Amino acid sequence: MLNNSIRGLLLALAVFCFHTSNGQEQEGACITTWYHDKPGAVSISFDDGGYTQYTEAYPVLEKYSLKATFGIVGEWVREEPSMSAEPNYFEIRKMGWKQLLELYDHGHELAAHGYRHERYNKFDPVDTLARHMVQIKLLIESRIHQPVLTIHYPYSFASGNIHEAALRAGFLFGRTGLDTVNSGTPRDMHLLATHSILNAHEPDSTTFLRWLDQAEGNWLILMYHNLFSENSREMSLIHGHNVEYSYSLPKESFEMQVRETIYRDYWIAPISTVGKYIMERDNTQLRFIRCKDKIILVASTNLDTRIFNQPLTLEVNIRWRKVKVTDGLQDKICETKNNKLLIDINPESVIIISKTK
Numbered sequence: 372m373l374n375n376s377i378r379g380l381l382l383a384l385a386v387f388c389f390h391t392s393n394g395q396e397q398e399g400a401c402i403t404t405w406y407h408d409k410p411g412a413v414s415i416s417f418d419d420g421g422y423t424q425y426t427e428a429y430p431v432l433e434k435y436s437l438k439a440t441f442g443i444v445g446e447w448v449r450e451e452p453s454m455s456a457e458p459n460y461f462e463i464r465k466m467g468w469k470q471l472l473e474l475y476d477h478g479h480e481l482a483a484h485g486y487r488h489e490r491y492n493k494f495d496p497v498d499t500l501a502r503h504m505v506q507i508k509l510l511i512e513s514r515i516h517q518p519v520l521t522i523h524y525p526y527s528f529a530s531g532n533i534h535e536a537a538l539r540a541g542f543l544f545g546r547t548g549l550d551t552v553n554s555g556t557p558r559d560m561h562l563l564a565t566h567s568i569l570n571a572h573e574p575d576s577t578t579f580l581r582w583l584d585q586a587e588g589n590w591l592i593l594m595y596h597n598l599f600s601e602n603s604r605e606m607s608l609i610h611g612h613n614v615e616y617s618y619s620l621p622k623e624s625f626e627m628q629v630r631e632t633i634y635r636d637y638w639i640a641p642i643s644t645v646g647k648y649i650m651e652r653d654n655t656q657l658r659f660i661r662c663k664d665k666i667i668l669v670a671s672t673n674l675d676t677r678i679f680n681q682p683l684t685l686e687v688n689i690r691w692r693k694v695k696v697t698d699g700l701q702d703k704i705c706e707t708k709n710n711k712l713l714i715d716i717n718p719e720s721v722i723i724i725s726k727t728k
């Protein structure tokens with residue numbers, strides 16, 4: 372929080388960002404819809420903690436420097452990889468804490484996916500449901516020592532009291548099904564829509580590209596499970612059981628989908644990272660103060676910056692070609708492009724932009 376008297380003074384000086392009706396931009400600044408002014412956001416998410424997420428997906432994500440969200444089922448995680456299954460289904464090797472913590476240490480998000488892999492009962496009271504959800508939340512937090520912000524509802528089932536319970540349990544974001552994309556400002560952060568990868572052919576490439584088209588200006592969340600190769604033991608078991616959806620695709624198909632997403636230049640980030648950006652963007656006030664050869668930008672928010680620490684991107688419209696940007700930590704010389712400058716700021720910060728030669 373800024374000191375109140377400084378806040379008052381800045382308010383008195385404030386000039387807000389505006390655009391003239393003929394589209395010509397005046398001097399001003401605003402927070403871009405997406406980080407780094409990307410055309411849309413995509414989150415890659417995984418469920419159930421299958422071991423191939425570590426052996427097959429993780430190397431692809433590392434190759435392209437991407438971070439994803441991994442939903443964990445509490446009772447399926449041992450220290451080392453282990454076999455587990457839900458009733459009447461064959462066992463699949465799961466990641467242990469060793470693998471999950473490695474993912475976390477590399478910047479991936481760990482999300483709750485139920486202590487047990489069971490649908491929550493939508494008729495249970497909110498308090499009861501929240502108590503169940505807190506169980507998996509605390510289990511993960513005891514390992515990462517940071518708050519777990521995202522829940523992937525088991526079976527994407529979030530009807531009745533379930534999404535309200537997620538809020539009560541302290542989750543900021545809840546991922547459900549719905550087979551669509553989220554808008555730039557989702558109506559309910561505890562009911563985030565997801566497109567699911569059902570097998571190697573569903574979605575087919577045309578459908579997948581259509582989903583990417585829909586991500587323009589929006590937030591697409593993809594849900595993956597396993598990356599079994601066609602000749603693996605697991606795939607023959609799946610075929611043998613006549614399962615309709617294998618929830619699995621080969622590594623090559625996964626990498627193809629990742630490449631298509633990168634090609635669109637979307638912002639690819641974990642669910643809590645994109646969610647935090649949206650909440651900060653919509654709850655940060657910006658003051659633009661112009662004095663001679665300097666512009667002072669003041670960002671302030673009512674959100675708790677210990678959690679809401681995702682940098683925001685500002686688009687600053689100025690007529691100077693070369694500027695010095697000072698954020699209190701370091702000075703940086705930047706050149707504007709078409710009278711525009713993109714800079715990253717914290718939701719609670721003061722930036723000074725000075726004209727330089």
Ligand SMILES: [Zn+2]
Binds near residue numbers: 418419488525526
């Ligand atoms: Zn699941």
